[in-house]
Amino acid sequence: MASMIPASQLRNTTAPKKYTKVNGITKLNPAWKRWKDAQQDGQPGTTALYPKQALPVVTNMEDHKKLCEASVAAGGEEIPLAEATVATMEIMQEPEIALEAGMAADEVIDELGKVLNKYEVPMGLMNKLMVLTEYDLLEFTVDDSGSMNNTSDTVDAHRHPQTRWQEAQSRLKAMLEILAYVPFPQIHVCFLNRSDRLVLQRNGRSPEAFMADAYQQIDQAFRRPPSGTTPVLERMHESLARGEGRNVSRYLFCDGQPNGGNHAKAEIVRMLMNRPNPQGNPMTFLSCTGDDDQVEWMKDAEEIISYCAECDDFNDEADEVHRDQGTALPFTVGFYLICSLVAAMNPDDLDAMDESVPFTKSTLDNLLGIEHDERTYRHYFDCFLAAQRKRTVDRDDWGRPKRTDQLKKSFNWKPLYQDFLQAPLANQIPAVQNFKMQLAQ
Structure with missing residues (x-):
């Protein structure tokens, strides 16, 4: 058995089957994971934090074939792709759409599948990326204040500590790698304190050619170390004025409080709450710090601003997702990257x-x-119910149990299983509507 073989002896050996059935549920094969770990010098074969409980991640057609083989081998039936996934694949193979992604129609699924597999992006999330074609501009603003020189709570690809500035750079490049394989409008990268504005356009280039140029420009811009303050309010005001009448998806990498403190935070929230066409102007806060108190204002803002999301680093986000959704949801790095790009557009x-x-x-x-x-x-x-039972109730600034945490922990979802099994969307279930009304009170 592979589990009895030392990891060093698994290198350059034939891969076990990727998926297996455990108690009637198809999951990632532990033997495959161990084999994959060995091929990557100890780097995890999956970024799903709970692979023994997680549902399988199917990233491309090759994965889907392997999944069906595992199901049939265990006496089951082939597992069909979701209808929305099939429809998205058909759209992406239309010649004009493929051309907008810098590829030929007959190669787009395979090429996109490679990058989805690299990051473990579930195939179903391809559909979410297509919404990006509805925007005139994707605008990334990066905090280049002096505090971005501080050490982050993340590590680089070699497991070495990195600064918040380096974290922002690596996260931006990973997001751009995903974008390189789908149609997108032009992309701007700008900063809080300097006048530099990178303009990234496809110009008919392949994903690889676009990415090489984009990375070169980004690396050059990030060679200049951060210095200055955090004029988020001023830059946000300028961006909204500059983008008036256009559909702009905005992203802000930031590590702390804006200049002006509480007044500025309140004004940022007011501006975003009153911005025209929120659906056409989504806002994503991308926090880059282990000092959660400094970015709590972003988390609070997303709770009350429509079409607004806040994303921390992967490990923190994964912990939050598993606390709220349970360990069966396979929240991988790829799932996280898609959320960073389009969660604000998918409330x-x-x-x-x-x-x-x-x-x-x-x-x-x-x-x-x-x-x-x-x-x-x-x-x-x-698994969702198990996570709910384990949920801890945090305390507010006055030391009292948080009402929202208490509600999330105590609400009785178990009798509603059939509703969730049959309803297209959770928001169509009366009990969910009631629950959300209570949360908002």
Whole structure:
């Protein structure tokens, strides 16, 4: 058995089957994970934090074939792709759409599949990326204040500590690698304190050619160390004025409080709450610090601003997702990157994970890209309930148990299983509507 073989002896050996069935539920094969770990010199074969409980991540057609083989070998049936995933694949193979992504129609699925596999992006999330074509501009603003020189709570690819500035650079480049393989409008990268503005356009280039140029420009811009203050309010005001009448998706990498303190934070929230066409002008805060108190204002802002999301680093986000959704949801680095790009545009699912409401089976199928059988969906639902039982109730600034945490922990979802099994969207379930009304009070 592979589990008895030393990891060093697994290198350059034939891969075990990627998926297996455990108690009737298809999951990642532990033997494959151990083999993959060995091929990557100890780097984890999956970024899902709980691979023994997690549902399988199907990233491309090759994965789907392996998944079906595992199911049939265990006496089951082939597992179909979700309808939304099939429809998205058909759209992406249309010649004009493929050309907008810098590829030929007959290569787009394979090429996109490679990058989805690299980051473990579930196939179902391809559908979410297509919304980016509806925007005139993707604008990334990077905090280049002096505090970005401080050490982050993240590590680089070699497991070495990195600064917040380096964290922002690596996260930006990973997001751009995903974008390189899908149609997108032009991308601007700007900074809080300097006048530099990088303009990244496809110009008919392949994903690889676009990415090489984009990385070169970004690396050059980031060679200049950060210095200065945090004029978020001023830059936000300028961006909204500059983008008036256009659809602009905005992203802000930031590590702390804006200049002007509480007044500035309140004004930023007011501006974003009153911005025209929120759906056409989503806002994503990308916090880059281990000092959560300094960026709590971003988390608070997303709670009350429509089409607004806040994303921390992967490990912190994964902990939050598993607290709210349970260990069966395979929240990988790829899942996280897609959330960083488009959660603000998807308030009913990607940006609703922290509301502690289960996904319906239909939503789970569409997000992961495959049609799960009821036994598998039940596994997800049971893991959700288990996470709810384990949930800790935090305390507010006055030392009192947080009302929202108490509600999330105590709400009785178990009798509503059939509703979640059958409803297309959770928001269509009366009990969910009632729960969210209570959360908002």
